[in-house]
Amino acid sequence: MGGTVDWIDPMIGEFQRSGGNHPRFGRDLVLLHGTGARSGEPRSHLTRGIAFRAGWVVAATFGGNPRNPAWVNNLRTHPDIDVEVPLPGAGIAIHRVRAVELDGPEREAARQRFRTVSPVFAQFEAGVDRLIPIFHLVVRG
Known part of the structure; x- marks a missing residue:
């Protein structure tokens, strides 16, 4: 789980131990496993994920912080990642995805879905x- 903020490591552990049913956030989280934009080191980020078309969308709200979370630059630099997502009943599935930053009508559709x-x-x-920023995590072959 390298490269995460100290307070997020326990949340990631809870997400994984619970099979994707986080005690506080339920089954609405996804765990991004990518590569640091500058460091090239493995990075894991837990964020809200919503099923959307052939994958999921994630929005870089950063809890209302005025700046983007670090994972935005990571996805822009290294868009091919693994994502852990809760299965409908119980458990977690891991998918290889490509993170595509949305703009225009596609971004607006995802934005409305988040709202x-x-x-x-x-x-x-x-x-x-x-x-x-809103990214569509598109499942790869």
Whole structure:
């Protein structure tokens, strides 16, 4: 789990031990396993993930922080990653995906999906002076 912030390591452990049913966030999280943009080291990031078309979407809200989380640059630099996602009943599946940053109508469709599924998304969006990056995690062959 290298390269994570100290407080996130226990959350990642809870996510994995619970089979994707996190005690606080339920089955709404995904675990991104990628590569650091500058370091080239393995990085793991836990974030909200929503099923979307042939994969999932993740939004870099960073809890309403005025800057992007580090995983944004990691995905921009190294878009081919593994993602752990909760299965419908129980357990976790690991998929190889390509992270595609959305713009235009595709971004707007994903943005509206986030606003519908996660009302706090609108609060985070209103509280920052940046366009929150949204990535589509497309399952690869």
